[in-house]
Amino acid sequence: MDTGDRLGKRLLEARYECEAWRPQLFRLSVSEDRRSLSKLLDEMPGMQVYDALEEQLIDLIRTRNPSERISDLAARERVRLYLGETAPDEYGVWVYYPWAVRLVHLLDEAEFIELRTNRNKYKLTPEEQARLARKRVGVVGLSVGQTVATTMALERSVGEIRLADFDRLDLSNLNRIRSSVHNLGVSKVLITARDIAEIDPFLKVVLYPVGVHDDNLSAFLLRGGKLDVLIDECDSIDIKLKLRVTARLHKIPVLMETSDRSLIDVERFDLEPTRPIFHGLVGNIEPERIANLSTEEKIPYVLKIIGEGTMSSRMVTSMIEIESTIKTWPQLGSCVVYGGGAAADIVRRMNLGQMNYSGRFIADIENIVPNDPPSGADMPLDVHVPEWTAEGMERAADRWSHGRPAALAWAPELARELVEVAARAPSGGNTQPWRWLLRGGRLFLFHERARSESLADFRALGGVAALGAAAESLRLAAHARGLELSQLAFPSADEPDLAAVFERLPAAGPGAVSHWHDELAAALGVRHTNRKTSARVPFDPAHQDALRTAAGSVAGAQLLFVSGEAELAEIAELVGIGDQQRIIDDRLNREMFREVRWTPEEAEVTRDGIYIDSLELSAADRAGLSMCRRRDALVLLRTLGGGRGLRKSAAKAIASASAVGLLTMPRVSADDFFRGGQALQRMWLVAHGLGLAIYPMTTLAYMFLRARHGGEGLSEAAVAALAEARPRFTRLFPVQPEQAEVLLFRVSQAEAPTLQSLRRTVEQILHVSG
Template sequence: MPSEDIPCAALLLAEDLEADMDVLDRLRRDGVDLRDRLDDQRAGLAALGDDLPDEAPRWAYYPWSRIAVRILGPAGFDRLRLDRNRNKITAEEQARLRSAKVGVVGLSVGYAVAYTLALEGACGALRLADFDELELSNMNRLPVSVTDLGVNKAVIAARRIAELDPYLPVEVWTDGVTPDTVGAFCRDLDVVVDECDSLDVKLLIRTEAARRRLPVVMHTSDRGLLDVERFDLDGDLLPFHGLLGDIDPETLQTLSTRDKVPYVLCLLDPEEISARMAASMLEVGESLETWPQLGADVGLGGVTVSAAVRGIVLGHPIASGRGRVDLDRHLDALDVPSVHSEAPDVPSVHSEAPDVASAAPGVPAGASPDGETPQDPLEAVIDAAIRAPSGGNAQPWSIVVEPDCLTFALAPEPEPVLMDLHRRGSLVALGAALHNARVAAANHKILGPATVLDPPGEPEPGVPLAHLELGSDTDPDLAAYHSGMLARATNRSPGDPHTVTDDELEAMHAAARLLGGRIEVVTESDDIARLAEILTESDRVRYLDGRLRSEMVAELRWPDDPDPDSGIEVDSLGLDTAEAAMLDVVLRDDALDLLEEWGLGRGLGRMTRDRVLGSAGLVAVFTEGRSPADYIRGGAVVESVWIAAQEIGLAVQPVSPVFLYADTRSDLEHLSPEHVDDLDVLRQELAAVLEVPAGGGLALLLRFGRASAATMRSRRRNDRVRHAGDVDGLIPARG
């Protein structure tokens, strides 16, 4: 409701009223500064030659500054002050504007709007609402004084307007607008200007404006976005042009700040915001407290909203809609005649899309294809092999089927991604495929010996790396994992941290011992926190390095993608609504390039950090050495541990860092020349926390915890298996 106990209007003292002059005399005796420039004003008014009524002068006293100024009476003051409006605004139009009452909610951009309306005489009364007080950080965009610090923003605006035009009535609501007061605030208004920060209040204002048939105008300070909603012409309009659907203020108020993010981004249009704003959004909560605003942008908002309000009051054909008055774009066009656009070349994202921090190249992803398991033993073994996880779901294996043997090699394509150094990620995936095949062979009693080969040099596509002979044996320990192997999936959902039980630890260690492997299970909170920081920084590099980022984006598959048989489907990322809404921003090359230039970007790893910190623990799977055969065997251990963990109710997700398979500084330079030093430090820290054995390496790092079941399984390619001698004979993947 209006505030009456804070002085924010001038005290007007008429010279033809004795009581007013007594007040002025007391003020003079109290040492108030009296300023008299009336003669200049009278001369200016006389030069206009207008026939104006004879008015007694006034003294306008401003108690907050203890200054009183002698001025013309209201008609003469208005005529002279607004003289330079003539023809741009006609006398008839000026009179119509002076009959309008405008309400402004939110006094940052709203300050500029209210002051500009007052400057032009574009309204006859103002109603200002804001509960916030001025802070020093507001003073990059508000024309205020350090003497105003701690004063309510609406009060400050009213005082500056009173110093501009002491005759203009201004109501001040220092409690802002609430569900209980929105009706009273909107009463008797002609236009409502919304510049508040609260999405709840924004919707509340529009709901009330629609009920009262009031137009609403809003300016968003980035790239000059202007919204006009003519509820006065059509009371059935959906708020925000329908961008938020039919959500009501009461429901919106119950949502957390995080759950409101998708709605806010719907209004901003992530693909259309400036690169600098997009980059800044990714830093909120890290290097920034909140979104940045520039004084020039706020000033532009005051100008554009005031022009819209003036047009509405004067009956100009201003329709509902939104558009941009983008000064940067127009300034760029001065030198560049072609149309300039900052809009990034990124995939269009559907409403459920998220923030991708963990869906990175080289990280085994996804799970078994859906569909029935083949009944034929040989086909069941093949089906099991192709269910294995692989980095980016690339499925880098090639399997040749003979009547009594399966031969595993690396596929000729796709080309390995940067972080698949020495093809070690592909070798781990191949080892997982071999392990799955052995589990299925044991279950169907056609198990034979498995041989892992170790040809010299870097592994080449098509060169045999492992053989699985098919015989008539079984292995009860392997066969016991068959159903778990078929159900194994990547679960990227947030987990609920819990104290890891001895049974859970033993199940994972037993699965590693079954294959002669070694693991380290990290459960101490301090160690988990250290690993979270390492992985966060690794993700930051992955996003900021253009080549690594390009490979990451190339692995993502969007809804309705025509070729989803490899890669990571966006819907499988396990992201909440806020993460989903931010995906368009997170993948903008222009924004990420700016963060790289500025040396920022810590917020890019936020999701990984949150996921890891919310885990019960992490499992590091070691390799005995660093030969291709060692990584194949390590991949088999990874799959065995993963299956065992999931069988006891744990959700599992690979969270390996980008430098996982780097041995030397040269490897790091190959990964990211601009971030070699950062990656080198992170690599040493990771080895120290995990106590990587001398001469050995890491096959993979997994996080685990309790979470809801994975809702989607990655699909499988149909060109990775063929019968020996049959060039075209492909065995289709099921599901």
């Protein structure tokens, strides 16, 4: 027998295989199935056998225990226990794909679906997944339609798929249909059905290999249960019209995606049973009038359906060339895949009752990501407007100074030098909530409340602590220059945001500020927040005593530490709870990210906030933080009661800590927080001299403070979480209810930070009055 005869015989034998599309299922625990499979193995000696059941069971066990880290060895042992007395080959189901002569061992239906859809959570909730499993979707036309169908199969966002197309695969189809050359000449519905079966052999698929026509259109829409959505991707305009007429009669919604500019057309005949077909764009055209038109003759109708104004310039050009230099309208694989995915997404949302209206939408990727940059790409940043103006500060200063004796004059240049050093003081989120005024021989420090007031900072007291730290820095800088100062904190009840007034003194005396450790002035320009992590080093008792002494030099200040491994693990969990609430709550989230600067240019323009690179994040953590800006995504997280993963950054940060400290003052008042800020600056400067890295983690303490005072602005969930966490916190740090918790911070030893936060210029924060 020559080669041609042998090929002819083989083609005749393979004819049945070419038409097969349903996989055969064998369960070896059933004796009849065991016999049938044994017979099949005898008849098909070249069959390929794939058995990865153990890997599937390991995957199943790990997904059911997401919080555990299960080693490969432990996982195999769990598989052995899970199978019990059942032999591995009798567990699950053996699936035979006759068109590929391939036998695959799989988990049986329930476990297969559970594992295969596990990664859908929580983009789809379990309830949504169950609802979608009852939905029926029909797809007419399997170019774009193939991608829609297989995408729905991938997501398992449908329970039954009906496929209709009369066409077979041509070589010219392979620029946009994902298939193989061995499928040339095979029915497109068979190819798509096989693709789905190889993804999921349990998914119900019904085929109409001759397409839809007058005799079977109603059956396609209704037989076996009415379709929930009809997807029209066919090329025939008369069939498009007939589909819509019949779908409208039976109140079935229709979706169409054109793949040019991804025009998506939704007609909700289920909600609007009298809605005009194609939104009334084609009038009352009878399908029979256009059934036998040539491609070129259909163009005017296509333009009515799609709209010339919505077409891409290249498609318009192509339309002109149809049946001249090209046979029909072109389609690109990238556009078909993009549009098919978009269509599958919209169908899913329609079936979940989330998208309940008709309309036309253009999801043009070239418009979303244009070839040329948008004209507004370099728009200036929205810089925060200060609360205090120069005129307002002058009026407040004049009111306070009225009737007081003249003060010793300051040289403006000296004031600039001191304020520039003071502005290096720490502030929550690097908000720098200060404005300074030199007027009449006095230096006034104002609280720029607009910069510090937020839901995470109760009564802007964190900003007040920053003012205290700035005042301490000014003291040290002045003493380093041989100056004597007096300081009055909150000198006027009528001006609560006038935080302090400084005067030069001719000599030391009873009214002069303390000279406590003036040598710390050398560290003012280099003290910084250090968020780098390293291996944990035990907390040196001598260092602990030095920090306590520094903080305690301010009357009423007290410093508490936890340093045991269990205690640090507990405080990490509590700080993580605070982080979780701050990120998941909409207003807290907005305020948090208002402080973040994402580019060097943004950081340079504002010269405040936290530049992202200074957070010392890994690439994964940085990406995670960026995703946390998506407040729309956090809505679902709140609904699910989720967000535990948001606690991980605190655990990582505290894993390297030698200790976590809490600085307290006797009362919750502006004066105590101001003096607490002085204490924290002294403690921090001493820590810097000892080579210790300080990283504030104060949000939790300030949220506790708000929750303890009624929780105004916080969500019920946040208040409840904080109330539950508070007793755990006070067991670690036994503070009294009336005490102020000024600073919660990590102490560690680490390399120098990558960079330090920028500060606003002296010209921005100091006004020298004439």
